[in-house]
Amino acid sequence: MIRIDSLTKIYDTGSIQVEALKKINLEIGKGEFVAIMGPSGSGKSTLMNVLGCLDRPSGGLYRLDGEKIEELNDVQLAAIRNKKIGFVFQSFNLLPRMSALKNVELPMMYAGISPKIRTERAEAALERVGLGDRMHHRSNELSGGQRQRVAIARSLVNDPAIILADEPTGNLDTKSGNEIMGIFQQLNEEGSTVILVTHEAEIAAYAKRIVAFRDGEIVEDRLVEERIVIVSES
Amino acid sequence: MNFIESVKVAINAIWVNKMRSLLTMLGIIIGISSVIAVVAIGQGSQSAIGKEFEQFGVNRAFMSTNWQETPTDRDYFTHGDVDAIKEAFSDRLAAISPSLQDSGKIVSKKELQNISLNGVNEIYNKIETIEMMDGRFLMEGDMKAKREVVVIDEKTALEVFGRTNVLGERILVQMRYRNLSLVIVGLYKTPKVPFSNVANFEQPSNIYIPLTTMEKILGIGDRVYGIELNLEKDTNVQDTLKEIVKLVERRHGNVGKNKYRTYTAEGELEMVNKITGIMTGVIGAIAAISLFVGGIGVMNIMLVSVTERTREIGIRKAIGARHKDILMQFLVEAVIISVIGGIIGTVLGIGFSLLISMFIKIPPGVSISTIMIAWLFSAGVGIFFGIYPANKAAKLDPIEALRYE
Numbered sequence: 001m002i003r004i005d006s007l008t009k010i011y012d013t014g015s016i017q018v019e020a021l022k023k024i025n026l027e028i029g030k031g032e033f034v035a036i037m038g039p040s041g042s043g044k045s046t047l048m049n050v051l052g053c054l055d056r057p058s059g060g061l062y063r064l065d066g067e068k069i070e071e072l073n074d075v076q077l078a079a080i081r082n083k084k085i086g087f088v089f090q091s092f093n094l095l096p097r098m099s100a101l102k103n104v105e106l107p108m109m110y111a112g113i114s115p116k117i118r119t120e121r122a123e124a125a126l127e128r129v130g131l132g133d134r135m136h137h138r139s140n141e142l143s144g145g146q147r148q149r150v151a152i153a154r155s156l157v158n159d160p161a162i163i164l165a166d167e168p169t170g171n172l173d174t175k176s177g178n179e180i181m182g183i184f185q186q187l188n189e190e191g192s193t194v195i196l197v198t199h200e201a202e203i204a205a206y207a208k209r210i211v212a213f214r215d216g217e218i219v220e221d222r223l224v225e226e227r228i229v230i231v232s233e234s
Numbered sequence: 235m236n237f238i239e240s241v242k243v244a245i246n247a248i249w250v251n252k253m254r255s256l257l258t259m260l261g262i263i264i265g266i267s268s269v270i271a272v273v274a275i276g277q278g279s280q281s282a283i284g285k286e287f288e289q290f291g292v293n294r295a296f297m298s299t300n301w302q303e304t305p306t307d308r309d310y311f312t313h314g315d316v317d318a319i320k321e322a323f324s325d326r327l328a329a330i331s332p333s334l335q336d337s338g339k340i341v342s343k344k345e346l347q348n349i350s351l352n353g354v355n356e357i358y359n360k361i362e363t364i365e366m367m368d369g370r371f372l373m374e375g376d377m378k379a380k381r382e383v384v385v386i387d388e389k390t391a392l393e394v395f396g397r398t399n400v401l402g403e404r405i406l407v408q409m410r411y412r413n414l415s416l417v418i419v420g421l422y423k424t425p426k427v428p429f430s431n432v433a434n435f436e437q438p439s440n441i442y443i444p445l446t447t448m449e450k451i452l453g454i455g456d457r458v459y460g461i462e463l464n465l466e467k468d469t470n471v472q473d474t475l476k477e478i479v480k481l482v483e484r485r486h487g488n489v490g491k492n493k494y495r496t497y498t499a500e501g502e503l504e505m506v507n508k509i510t511g512i513m514t515g516v517i518g519a520i521a522a523i524s525l526f527v528g529g530i531g532v533m534n535i536m537l538v539s540v541t542e543r544t545r546e547i548g549i550r551k552a553i554g555a556r557h558k559d560i561l562m563q564f565l566v567e568a569v570i571i572s573v574i575g576g577i578i579g580t581v582l583g584i585g586f587s588l589l590i591s592m593f594i595k596i597p598p599g600v601s602i603s604t605i606m607i608a609w610l611f612s613a614g615v616g617i618f619f620g621i622y623p624a625n626k627a628a629k630l631d632p633i634e635a636l637r638y639e
């Protein structure tokens with residue numbers, strides 16, 4: 001599903017060059033559930049941005065679902081972001097004055113899907129994250145946990161190859177955070193590939209595999225032994 | 235994202251920021267409404283003046299001596315000239331009349347009324363359109379007998395008598411050297427003169443008396459001050475006048491001395507059109523500048539809007555919006571704001587021109603083409619001034635846009 005070879009990312013701020021990723025090699029298969037951990041500034045977000053095609057690597061290779069990402073132009077990258085990647089952010093990043101439903105429809109709008117099908121699929125996605133009764137609320141009328149559910153619904157609505165989540169529970173209390181992790185776990189059970197960044201070991205314990213970073217390098221890559229498993233409600 | 239989708243998104247964004255959108259439109263509204271009003275009034279006056287000249291008679295002309303060339307006794311027109319012209323150009327002349335004008339005051343109940351006293355012959359009503367309401371115009375008999383009769387207009391009748399059934403009544407006219415008592419034999423409809431209310435000049439009414447009577451009163455011999463002409467339809471007015479002048483010059487032995495001047499309705503109309511055209515152009519240019527300023531306002535607000543919505547742009551890009559989707563979104567927004575501004579401006583502009591026309595008594599000339607041009611123009615302003623902010627939005631880097639607070 002994902003393969004990166006000696007991937008580097010250098011931020012050139014003029015006076016100093018920050019090597020945020022140092023020749024990373026990583027392979028993530030279909031249906032995996034990976035937690036990326038590491039101290040602040042270790043390059044986790046940088047990796048997520050590159051994986052999510054929001055940013056271009058400075059060097060190395062990146063294969064996503066068979067595509068040679070480093071060779072694509074901006075328009076093609078936009079299409080990849082739209083169809084193959086579902087991004088979930090720490091700060092939710094919903095459009096505030098739009099309803100939850102409209103927010104979830106947005107990626108399908110850019111995919112050119114007809115309004116009718118869009119609404120149907122957005123409704124289904126919101127049902128999946130347990131927000132069937134909040135569809136027409138504006139996103140700024142929702143709680144943090146609810147907003148993150150909308151964001152998850154939005155990320156999965158175009159049926160992406162991977163779901164990337166950069167500290168999705170970072171702005172949430174423990175309870176909402178656990179609920180959100182339950183949703184990721186459920187999506188993973190249903191076949192989605194999920195990669196998430198977290199500081200917290202308890203959150204990482206929901207995943208199946210942990211990749212640890214330090215100073216732009218992978219220092220550990222192991223399976224989760226004592227996994228928290230939430231019994232899916234559906 | 236297709237075009238209709240972009241329009242929906244744009245309308246939504248405009249609606250969400252109602253107040254700001256309205257303020258942005260203001261520049262366009264003012265620009266377009268002033269353009270529309272100016273053009274409407276300009277075209278309205280042109281067609282009003284055109285109509286007036288038509289009423290005046292398109293094939294009408296007037297000849298006089300050229301005072302700049304200090305004419306002497308031997309240069310003045312005579313009745314012989316008039317007869318000669320009549321004979322030589324009988325095929326092209328509809329009517330010809332010597333004319334003699336003087337100003338006077340009619341003694342009325344309240345005050346003295348300024349009038350213009352016109353000595354003309356009995357066919358003068360074939361030269362100028364004189365719409366009789368009562369009685370008759372001057373007749374051959376009036377000329378021959380030098381009767382002291384007069385044809386007055388409705389307005390004068392109302393001012394002097396307060397009524398219009400005035401046939402047979404006498405009016406007293408004060409002139410420089412003597413007073414006249416004239417019997418009213420005819421009443422004609424006062425022609426409408428546009429601008430008369432604005433310019434604040436009350437044009438004195440024309441009243442008509444037999445030329446012979448006038449000559450007797452003023453003690454004029456065989457001298458004609460001016461010649462009024464009406465040419466047959468489809469004659470070349472300018473060429474014919476040149477020929478007539480040549481004939482008169484030959485009779486007076488002053489060929490090529492430029493002793494005579496001719497005035498044609500056609501020529502005057504051209505000049506008036508030129509003047510109103512220039513005025514419309516100048517005011518229109520000022521209006522266009524205000525439209526340009528309005529366009530800059532649109533650009534300004536769009537730039538603010540782009541900055542303010544940086545994060546939104548980042549989000550949209552992160553979930554798959556392409557460069558052209560963002561470009562489209564902001565461009566369409568700018569165009570819609572401009573076009574809505576254009577539509578409101580058009581309505582207001584028509585309103586203004588109607589308001590102005592109430593004062594100057596000229597129906598505004600608003601044509602569909604003016605409106606279409608105004609709308610296309612405002613759309614153009616939207617595109618022109620929207621493209622830069624839209625492009626700025628579309629070029630934003632998604633990560634930086636997402637990080638923007």
Ligand SMILES: Nc1ncnc2c1ncn2[C@@H]1O[C@H](COP(=O)(O)OP(=O)(O)OP(=O)(O)O)[C@@H](O)[C@H]1O
Binds near residue numbers: 011012020039044
């Ligand atoms: N746009 C940028 N310009 C310059 N340097 C950057 C930029 N973004 C990140 N960096 C640097 O790259 C390194 C890795 O940053 P990154 O955001 O990936 O860390 P992180 O692991 O996500 O940290 P955190 O846990 O605090 O989110 C840091 O040293 C950071 O200062």
Ligand SMILES: [Mg+2]
Binds near residue numbers: 044045
């Ligand atoms: Mg980070």
